[in-house]
Amino acid sequence: MNHRGGWALVRSTWLSWMQHRSFFFVLAFGWMIPPLVYLLVWSTAAGSQAINGFTRGEFVAYYLVLILVNQLTYAQTNWTVGDVIREGKISQMLLYPMSPLYNTLSSEFAGKVVYMTFAVPVTAVLAVLLHPELHTTPGHVLAFIPALIFAWALRFFWGYWLALLAFWATRADALLAVQDTLVFLLAGQVAPTLLLPGALRGLANVLPFRYMVGFPVEVLTGQLNGSALWVGFAAQVGWLMIAVLLYKWMWRTGLRRYSAIGG
Amino acid sequence: MAQPIITVRQLSKTYRVPERDAGLLASIKSLARRTYNDVQAVRDINFSLEAGEIVGFIGPNGAGKTTTLKMLCGLLHPTSGEAEVAGYIPWQRSGVYLRRISMVMGNKSQMMWDIPPLDTFRVLGEIYHVPAAEFKQTLDELVELLDMGELLTRPVRNLSLGERMKCEMVAALIHRPSVLFLDEPTLGLDVSTQRRLRRFVADYNRRRGATVILTSHYMADVVELCPRVILIHQGSLLYDGALSGLVERLAPFKLIRLTLNQEQAPTIDGHLPPNVEVLERENGRLVLRAGRAETPAITSRLLDTLPVVDLVVEDPPIEAVIDQIYQEAKV
Amino acid sequence: MRYHLKLIGLFIRASAQQELAYRANFLISLLHSLLNFGTGLLGLLVLFEQVEAIRGWDFASTLAVLGVYLTVGAVRDLFIGPSLDALTGINGDIWAGRLDFTLMRPVDIQFWSSFRQWRLLAVFDLALGAGVLAKAIFELGAAVTASHLITFLILLGSGMITFYAVQLAFTGLMFWNPGMLFSWVFNGIFQMARYPVRLYPGGLRLALTWIVPVGVITTLPAQALTGDVPALTLVGSLFLAAALFTGASLLFRTGLRRYASASS
Numbered sequence: 034m035n036h037r038g039g040w041a042l043v044r045s046t047w048l049s050w051m052q053h054r055s056f057f058f059v060l061a062f063g064w065m066i067p068p069l070v071y072l073l074v075w076s077t078a079a080g081s082q083a084i085n086g087f088t089r090g091e092f093v094a095y096y097l098v099l100i101l102v103n104q105l106t107y108a109q110t111n112w113t114v115g116d117v118i119r120e121g122k123i124s125q126m127l128l129y130p131m132s133p134l135y136n137t138l139s140s141e142f143a144g145k146v147v148y149m150t151f152a153v154p155v156t157a158v159l160a161v162l163l164h165p166e167l168h169t170t171p172g173h174v175l176a177f178i179p180a181l182i183f184a185w186a187l188r189f190f191w192g193y194w195l196a197l198l199a200f201w202a203t204r205a206d207a208l209l210a211v212q213d214t215l216v217f218l219l220a221g222q223v224a225p226t227l228l229l230p231g232a233l234r235g236l237a238n239v240l241p242f243r244y245m246v247g248f249p250v251e252v253l254t255g256q257l258n259g260s261a262l263w264v265g266f267a268a269q270v271g272w273l274m275i276a277v278l279l280y281k282w283m284w285r286t287g288l289r290r291y292s293a294i295g296g
Numbered sequence: 297m298a299q300p301i302i303t304v305r306q307l308s309k310t311y312r313v314p315e316r317d318a319g320l321l322a323s324i325k326s327l328a329r330r331t332y333n334d335v336q337a338v339r340d341i342n343f344s345l346e347a348g349e350i351v352g353f354i355g356p357n358g359a360g361k362t363t364t365l366k367m368l369c370g371l372l373h374p375t376s377g378e379a380e381v382a383g384y385i386p387w388q389r390s391g392v393y394l395r396r397i398s399m400v401m402g403n404k405s406q407m408m409w410d411i412p413p414l415d416t417f418r419v420l421g422e423i424y425h426v427p428a429a430e431f432k433q434t435l436d437e438l439v440e441l442l443d444m445g446e447l448l449t450r451p452v453r454n455l456s457l458g459e460r461m462k463c464e465m466v467a468a469l470i471h472r473p474s475v476l477f478l479d480e481p482t483l484g485l486d487v488s489t490q491r492r493l494r495r496f497v498a499d500y501n502r503r504r505g506a507t508v509i510l511t512s513h514y515m516a517d518v519v520e521l522c523p524r525v526i527l528i529h530q531g532s533l534l535y536d537g538a539l540s541g542l543v544e545r546l547a548p549f550k551l552i553r554l555t556l557n558q559e560q561a562p563t564i565d566g567h568l569p570p571n572v573e574v575l576e577r578e579n580g581r582l583v584l585r586a587g588r589a590e591t592p593a594i595t596s597r598l599l600d601t602l603p604v605v606d607l608v609v610e611d612p613p614i615e616a617v618i619d620q621i622y623q624e625a626k627v
Numbered sequence: 628m629r630y631h632l633k634l635i636g637l638f639i640r641a642s643a644q645q646e647l648a649y650r651a652n653f654l655i656s657l658l659h660s661l662l663n664f665g666t667g668l669l670g671l672l673v674l675f676e677q678v679e680a681i682r683g684w685d686f687a688s689t690l691a692v693l694g695v696y697l698t699v700g701a702v703r704d705l706f707i708g709p710s711l712d713a714l715t716g717i718n719g720d721i722w723a724g725r726l727d728f729t730l731m732r733p734v735d736i737q738f739w740s741s742f743r744q745w746r747l748l749a750v751f752d753l754a755l756g757a758g759v760l761a762k763a764i765f766e767l768g769a770a771v772t773a774s775h776l777i778t779f780l781i782l783l784g785s786g787m788i789t790f791y792a793v794q795l796a797f798t799g800l801m802f803w804n805p806g807m808l809f810s811w812v813f814n815g816i817f818q819m820a821r822y823p824v825r826l827y828p829g830g831l832r833l834a835l836t837w838i839v840p841v842g843v844i845t846t847l848p849a850q851a852l853t854g855d856v857p858a859l860t861l862v863g864s865l866f867l868a869a870a871l872f873t874g875a876s877l878l879f880r881t882g883l884r885r886y887a888s889a890s891s
Contacts, residue, residue, distance in 0.1 A: 059808050063815035070819055074674065077681055077826050084677045207655035214662040223666060224673045233669070371730055373884075394733035406728040410645040419637045423732055425630070451648060 054147065061151040064107060065100055068222050069159075072096030075224070076163065085228055090166030091254070095225055097156050097165055099250045103222070104152045106185040106245055110140045111192030115199035115206045123291070141189065168255045176262060180249035183269045188216075188245035190276035197280070200287030215240075221247025227256060241272040300344035301475065301507050302368065307377035309338040309363050337363040339531045340377070345509070347474070350501055352522030352539075353511040356622040360531040361511045365477050368509070369399055381475055395424050398473035400464050402483030407452045413463040414448040417470050424471035431470065438466045441496055458489035465496065476500075478510040482517055494520050515614045527621070534621075539614070547617045550591045551610050556580040557603035567601045569594050580605070585612075634734070635742050642709075642745035656748045664755045667693050667821060682825045687766035689823060691849035694763050695783065696821050697756030699790055699844055704749035706742055707791055711810065713744045715801040726886070737879055741795070763852070770853055778856055782848040785868035790817075790844045792871035795879050802882030813839070820845040843867060 075092040078084060087095070114137060117123050126133040195212060198205035217223065219233075219242040226237050226247050237243045248265050251257050257265060312332040338360040345351055353361045366372040368379060370386035370393065379386055384393035408416045421431040439445050442462045447455060452463065461481065468476065478497070482490040498521060501508055512518055518525060518539065525542060527535040535542050552572070558580045568574070571590055576583040586594045591609060598604060646653070671693060675686040684692075713719055720726040732739055764771050797809040816839050819827070824835045824842035836842040843864055850856055 056808065059811055063811050066815040066818050070821060071670070073827050073831070074681075074822050077828075078674060078678050202651050205651075207652055207659065211655060211659050211662060214659060214666055218662070218666045218669060223670045228673060228677065230673065230676065366727070369727075369731060371727055391733040394731055397731075399727070399731060401727065404724055404728065406725065408641060408645065410648040411641060415641055415644060419641055422634055422637050423734055425733075 054150075057144070057147045058151045060109070061104060061148045064104060065152065065155065067217065068096055068100050068103060071222060071224070072100075072163075087225065087228070088166060090164055091168070093160075093163045094165035094167040095250060095254050097160055097163075098167075098253055099221065099246065100156055101149075101152060102181060102184070102250050103246050104148045105145060105181065106188045106249075108141065108185075108189040108192045109144055110137045111189070111196045111209055112206060113137075113140070114193060114196035115209075118197075118199040118287075118291070137193070167253075169253055170255065173253055173255050177249055177253040180252045180266070180269065183266075183273055184245050184249045187241060187269060187273045187276055190273065190280045191241060191245070194276065194279040194283045197283040197287050200283075200290055212242075216242045216245055219243055219247075220245055221250060225256070226251065238268070241276070244269040244272055301347040301382055302343075302345040302509075303378075303380045304341055304343050304364075304368075305378045307338060307341045307364070307367065307379055308336070308375050309360075309367060309372065310375045311335045311337055336531055338367070338374075338528075341528070341531075341533045343526055343533065343536055345507055347507055348501065348505045349524065350497070350508040350510065350522050352518040352525040353509060353528060354518060354525055354618065355528040355534075359528045361528055362479060364528065365399070365479055365509065365511065369397060369477055370394065395471055396473055397475045397477065398468040398471070399477040399479065400468045400481050402461070402480035405452075405460065405464060406467055407460065407463050409453050410451055412449045412451055413455075413466070416452070416463075417466060420467055420470050426471050430472075434470055434472060435466070438469055441499055442466065442492075458485050461485060461489070461493065465493070469500065472504065473506065474504075475507045476509070478508060478512075480512055481510070482512060482514055490514065490516065497521060515618060519614060529621070543611060543614065543617050544588075546621055547612045548588045549585050549612055550588055551575070551612055552584040552586055552591070552595065552598070553606075553608040553610070554582040554584065554598065554602070554604060555606040556582070557605055569597055631738060638743050639745050639747070643747050646747060653748065657751060660748070660752050660755065664697065664752070664759075667697060668759070670821075682823075684823045684825060687763055688849060688853050690759060690766060691763035691852050692823050692845050693821060694756055694760030695786070695845045695848050697759055698753065698783075699756075699787060699820075700817075701749050701752035701756045702787060703790065703794070704746055704752060706745045707794055709744040709746045710741050711794055711798045714740050715798050715810065721801060730883070730886075736883055737795070737876060740798070740879075741791070763849075767853060775852055775855075778861060779848050779851040781861065782851050782856070782864060785865050786844040786848055788868040789840055789864075789871050792868070792875040793840070796871075796875040799875065799879035799882040802886050817841055817844075823849065840867065840871070 072093060075084075075087075075096070076089045079087060079089040079092055083089075084092075117126070123133065126136055192209060192212060195208045196206065198208065219226075219237040219240060221237075221243065223229075226234060226243055229237060237247070244265070248269060252262065252265070311334070313335055341360075341364060353364070355361050363372065367374050368381055368386050370389045373387045382393070382396050384390060384396075386393065386397075406416075406420075407413060408419075417435060418431075426434070439448065442465060444459065444462045444466075447459050447463065452460060455463065465481075481497075482493055485493065494517060497508060497510070500506060508521075510517065510521060523538060525535070525537070525539050526533060527542065535545070568584075571586065572594060573585045574582060575585050584594075595607065595609060599607065671686065671689055674681075675689070679685065681689075714726075714729070715721050720729050729739065730736065764776075793813060794810065797813045800809045816835075819835060820841040823846045824832045825846070827835060832842070847856065847860070847864060
């Protein structure tokens with residue numbers, strides 16, 4: 034492993050991305066809209082009376098946190114992995130004395146910094162305008178940090194192994210769009226998981242998508258306590274391990290196929 | 297003398313290039329107020345072409361060749377000056393005019409990537425109002441000339457660069473344009489594919505009487521195809537005429553290749569005439585450069601004083617001449 | 628006219644061939660359409676399981692808005708989006724430098740840019756959108772009269788023209804600043820049209836009605852199904868559509884001319 038080269042890559046990627054801030058701000062704006070729509074709809078719906086225990090202010094807090102968590106965990110680099118393979122640019126990456134994972138990770142980190150310089154101020158302004166009510170404790174904040182990191186890693190590796198299907202099929206990235214939609218539906222964006230009807234809630238708890246976005250938001254907004262918290266963490270880490278194993282396996286077999294048939 | 301098909305008078309193009317900093321704020325600011333730099337890409341160019349001519353546009357990168365071509369295609373408005381092609385003013389972009397011209401660009405493709413070339417050709421045929429019978433006839437003819445029958449039904453993405461360029465040619469010619477602009481059509485192709493494309497352009501020009509303007513950085517293209525060249529440098533027209541004339545004017549030198557008797561070779565130094573320059577020297581082989589007018593006298597002196605085994609007098613290679621022009625830009 | 632129709636036919640054919648080149652993509656796209664539709668529908672179901680109505684909008688009428696949203700979105704995905712994307716999107720003509728070929732075509736460039744690329748799988752989305760609309764009309768029941776339906780169709784038509792005009796205008800802006808993804812911005816804002824504009828706070832509601840006329844595109848037609856839309860609003864929306872169409876065409880053409888006088 035070449036960590037020094039990796040860090041140099043992160044820095045250079047970040048600097049070059051900051052050159053095109055406006056482009057990435059526009060992307061970040063686009064990602065922000067869907068949760069914002071549901072923020073406005075739910076907070077309007079809860080305008081007069083609480084819905085299932087959620088007050089208007091709590092909806093606002095929930096969705097503002099979700100906007101940030103969503104941008105922090107969204108693995109935009111998954112989309113480029115497929116392109117790199119299809120266009121044969123991966124050959125060049127394989128020449129570097131460093132795992133191509135670093136290339137992707139450097140874009141990830143650089144991207145997060147750039148998106149946050151847009152998303153944090155915008156969320157702050159929204160918070161001033163919309164008066165959120167955030168009921169959280171130091172314990173919840175403490176639990177939120179690992180939940181967020183695991184959520185990012187899970188979403189990243191899950192998308193990565195899907196993107197690696199590009200070794201076998203052109204346009205495998207359509208599956209990433211499917212994943213985005215599933216996350217939208219099952220990871221607490223359409224509605225907080227607690228409000229989903231029974232069968233759908235069961236599905237959301239079993240599948241990995243809730244643990245990519247919704248779970249850390251629920252942790253920070255204090256919706257989960259005691260055993261619910263621990264079960265959530267267990268599911269998150271379990272899915273993360275599966276995602277990493279899938280990634281490793283796909284990478285190895287994919288590369289073997291690539292070197293066998295050429296770009 | 298026949299009416300020229302292309303007339304260009306005092307054609308000039310100045311770009312206003314906005315000065316702008318990066319970033320969202322700067323772009324918003326620049327919406328309100330902008331500062332510009334003027335860049336003169338083409339200045340006061342004059343020339344005219346007869347129907348059926350093949351003319352090579354040469355000049356270094358950034359000389360203004362592509363800008364001139366784009367004005368003649370109707371893609372760019374000139375800043376001042378006039379041009380008339382086949383009786384039309386190009387930048388009025390009338391449909392009739394656009395159907396009479398065509399352009400091939402070596403670095404850009406107009407083929408649809410995922411489907412076989414034949415289908416792209418059909419769409420183009422409709423766009424250009426080509427009647428069905430004429431379409432078939434033109435296609436058969438082009439396919440035969442380029443020997444590419446088996447490519448018609450394979451997706452473009454599976455074709456090699458050379459095969460793709462053949463398709464580009466067909467796509468550009470399917471509506472039988474009377475004026476054809478070729479912008480570096482041989483870019484990146486292997487030597488034999490280049491030769492084959494050149495032969496095709498010459499054949500096509502002969503058969504259909506189409507006027508061809510060609511830009512290329514491969515001198516072989518120009519030497520083989522263009523009896524006439526137009527040299528543009530820094531936006532101005534520097535030369536218009538036969539390629540041989542350009543060489544004579546620009547290279548008042550001849551090269552003398554000498555092979556000497558090996559044993560006596562090391563002792564020649566004192567015997568070389570003073571007005572020659574030694575370009576290369578390797579054992580008994582020498583390459584000398586001499587003024588065009590003095591060459592006969594020098595040659596006979598060399599034959600008299602040195603143990604010459606072989607002696608050849610030749611013009612300098614065209615690439616070297618062109619290189620000299622591009623670097624010095626003097627005519 | 629016949630020439631243009633024939634060209635559209637050919638464009639559709641060529642696009643179909645391009646899509647069929649990737650067979651696996653076909654199934655995945657269908658799955659994606661279904662999920663997209665399901666998400667929209669479930670969003671409503673979850674919401675209206677908790678409340679009866681929000682600011683006067685009940686399940687059936689909100690469903691009508693969703694139906695219009697899905698239908699308009701499907702029409703966009705069918706040809707407007709792919710065609711304009713082929714010009715200004717990532718890998719589009721402007722970025723990939725193929726614009727010269729496009730501009731040398733002896734056809735109207737606006738026509739060419741609006742119809743040349745089709746995504747036929749969007750027909751499936753169109754069917755889903757129409758299905759949602761039909762269901763909404765059925766749910767609204769007796770409230771929908773014949774005159775409501777006619778008004779609805781007129782407003783749906785003018786909404787689509789408005790929608791096209793805004794997309795075209797955003798595309799035209801690319802000629803001034805090729806680095807900005809204007810259409811991405813608009814597509815983001817358009818997602819707000821999933822719900823009636825009444826559900827949004829005051830300032831945003833006004834912006835969505837008058838500045839980026841997203842409300843006119845989806846909320847207004849849906850309103851026509853349930854209540855009487857004032858004649859003035861009807862005329863106004865037709866006028867808006869005509870004005871935006873003219874303005875956008877002008878902007879687009881000015882952008883093209885600007886390219887011709889400024890580019891290198």
